[in-house]
Amino acid sequence: MKHLVLALGAACALNAYAATQTTRYDIFVENGKRTGEQVVERDDDGQVKVRYIFKDNGRGPELKEQIRYAPDGTMAGYAVQGNSTFGAVVDERFDVQGGVARWHSTSETGERKIDGGAFYLPLNNSYEFWSAAVGALATRGDAGLPLLPSGVLRARQLEELRVSADGGRQQALRLLALTGIGLQPTFVWATAEPKPRLFAFIEPGNMALIEEGWKSALPELKEHQKAAETRMLEDLAKQLQHPLAGLTVVKNARVFDSEKAVLTAPMDVYVLRGRISAVLPAGSPVREADNVLDAAGRVLLPGLFDMHAHAGRWEGGLNLAAGVTSVRDMGNDNAQLQMMLDETAQGRLLGPQIVPAGFLEGESPFAANSGFVIKDLDEAKKAIDWYAERGYPQLKIYNSFPKAILKETVAYAHSRGMRVSGHIPAGLRAFEALDAGYDEIQHINQLMLNFLATPQTETRTLERFILPSEKTAGLDFDAPVIKNFISRLKMKQIVIDPTLATFAFLKQKDGDLNEPFAPVAEHMPPDVKRGFYVGTMKIPDAATLHRYEKSYAKMVEFVGRLYHAGVPIVAGTDEMAGFTLQAELQMLVKAGLTPAQALQVATRNGAKYTRTEHERGSIAPGKLADLVLVDGDPTRDIGDIRKVAAVITRGYVIWPREVDQALGVVPFVERQPELVRTTKH
Numbered sequence: 001m002k003h004l005v006l007a008l009g010a011a012c013a014l015n016a017y018a019a020t021q022t023t024r025y026d027i028f029v030e031n032g033k034r035t036g037e038q039v040v041e042r043d044d045d046g047q048v049k050v051r052y053i054f055k056d057n058g059r060g061p062e063l064k065e066q067i068r069y070a071p072d073g074t075m076a077g078y079a080v081q082g083n084s085t086f087g088a089v090v091d092e093r094f095d096v097q098g099g100v101a102r103w104h105s106t107s108e109t110g111e112r113k114i115d116g117g118a119f120y121l122p123l124n125n126s127y128e129f130w131s132a133a134v135g136a137l138a139t140r141g142d143a144g145l146p147l148l149p150s151g152v153l154r155a156r157q158l159e160e161l162r163v164s165a166d167g168g169r170q171q172a173l174r175l176l177a178l179t180g181i182g183l184q185p186t187f188v189w190a191t192a193e194p195k196p197r198l199f200a201f202i203e204p205g206n207m208a209l210i211e212e213g214w215k216s217a218l219p220e221l222k223e224h225q226k227a228a229e230t231r232m233l234e235d236l237a238k239q240l241q242h243p244l245a246g247l248t249v250v251k252n253a254r255v256f257d258s259e260k261a262v263l264t265a266p267m268d269v270y271v272l273r274g275r276i277s278a279v280l281p282a283g284s285p286v287r288e289a290d291n292v293l294d295a296a297g298r299v300l301l302p303g304l305f306d307m308h309a310h311a312g313r314w315e316g317g318l319n320l321a322a323g324v325t326s327v328r329d330m331g332n333d334n335a336q337l338q339m340m341l342d343e344t345a346q347g348r349l350l351g352p353q354i355v356p357a358g359f360l361e362g363e364s365p366f367a368a369n370s371g372f373v374i375k376d377l378d379e380a381k382k383a384i385d386w387y388a389e390r391g392y393p394q395l396k397i398y399n400s401f402p403k404a405i406l407k408e409t410v411a412y413a414h415s416r417g418m419r420v421s422g423h424i425p426a427g428l429r430a431f432e433a434l435d436a437g438y439d440e441i442q443h444i445n446q447l448m449l450n451f452l453a454t455p456q457t458e459t460r461t462l463e464r465f466i467l468p469s470e471k472t473a474g475l476d477f478d479a480p481v482i483k484n485f486i487s488r489l490k491m492k493q494i495v496i497d498p499t500l501a502t503f504a505f506l507k508q509k510d511g512d513l514n515e516p517f518a519p520v521a522e523h524m525p526p527d528v529k530r531g532f533y534v535g536t537m538k539i540p541d542a543a544t545l546h547r548y549e550k551s552y553a554k555m556v557e558f559v560g561r562l563y564h565a566g567v568p569i570v571a572g573t574d575e576m577a578g579f580t581l582q583a584e585l586q587m588l589v590k591a592g593l594t595p596a597q598a599l600q601v602a603t604r605n606g607a608k609y610t611r612t613e614h615e616r617g618s619i620a621p622g623k624l625a626d627l628v629l630v631d632g633d634p635t636r637d638i639g640d641i642r643k644v645a646a647v648i649t650r651g652y653v654i655w656p657r658e659v660d661q662a663l664g665v666v667p668f669v670e671r672q673p674e675l676v677r678t679t680k681h
Contacts, residue, residue, distance in 0.1 A: 205336025305606025308572025316351020
């Protein structure tokens, strides 16, 4: 691919004296802390250089881009180098010569003949991509912008706004919703001018990028964007949530008994006002039902739990289509999460019910800036009070939490009736977190670090991923220190949230399909499928890959040992909604659980350890009607968990086939069950 480098280099040399305009952007996380920047240098001949860096939670990408634009605003050349969020090497190039577009990266190589301009979609890029995209779209009307390798990007204007800053400066803006990339819209604030550019990019509750000197405009932009997103989300909920008024009977279903982990004989399940009113043998007389759904012998599961989510407003459809009716949120912006809880309760948001865990972090350069970030015990107690007063059943402690106040903090949370879980604070190991009173530990790497880290290991950086990848393969799980640790976990009934599917990234080489998503890749939009081949870790050679593969296999084995030793396991993700929970169940089976045991983990255990077992986790009269109808038999083949035919929750029926089609996903079932409405409402 040398010609790509030469083409960009020669163009830059020939235009060394072109006039340069520099635009600087600041990046802030939700609590207002500046965590990155983007500097864009534009020459008047179409040459652009970008320097982009973002750091939060001890990690983040660093990229340098060179872009050459054609007169119509499409890309004539592109090159990016640097590292991704988790340290993988980024080296990607694109060029157009003689009507042929060619691209090459560490994970793919391709080319295509093109007639006219096309816009290349990089695998790793800065926000300049969106600036260039809105500029190119401005001249195309409703036709959209053709993308390479595939797809079409379209823009819809949601509103116009004029903002002000210090010194009397004003800027007219347009809020655009861009579709055609990913599974949800992307929202961009662009300048309102004939050749628009990116002004701000906001992910409410997470981060915001905005032109330097305009931070004061962010609150107004956020409020307008939230309102615009709310209107779109409410329309989506109305489209895909179908109310079940009156009495509904799900006939002839094989019910999964989550206590015994077995299927029952065919049963009829009665649902009224969002709760199960009766469970009777199939064929029992039905008196004046308003809706009848014929399960036709399908398996009926209690709603699944994702016990490690970071809930977002746009991902609810993915969860419901996968049978996930409850998620435990393990860290979020507090105001954003409270809004989602309200919206879900009011039926205005398409999504599962959320059980919140309060996020508590300590101040440091490596801090994750969610929830509350504290510096002393008094602030920690005030944060716990805030969570307890709002009914949070659990606290999650994070990497930079001050170890000197850990035990007192855990004790105070317990005194407020909260469970305590989390990562292991830097300088400690898992056994010391147990000494401090932890009830649960998140992530398989945090367990492995118990045997690999020293008090000097900096576990707030990428070392918390690299060290377990390098060294877990050499651990002897029959060694006394490990067997004693497992015994202690069992004795204290410490819950483990391993997130195995998510941690498959540890052994994924660039260009290889990430294991958890192999069963669903062909169902995804092309750009989403393409992303499944992008490696996350820096794996420079075959020897490193072999070590990482062996280490990951040992991690999976370890979870199986925990389960069979009697240590409680829950199923969580911390990754792509819905599909990753299904993959997590498959990884639990790989660890040695039976499919029925994995389903029990995702239903009964989920309810038990969110303290919702009085109303969720099993199919019984009086409980919430969170029901998942599945084609096939996932108690024998866990892969059948992806064949979700219908979901009932919060008094609505959701058809996964319909949700998938709305999101651009190829459905996993050929047809949905028949619902007969016997009365009109």
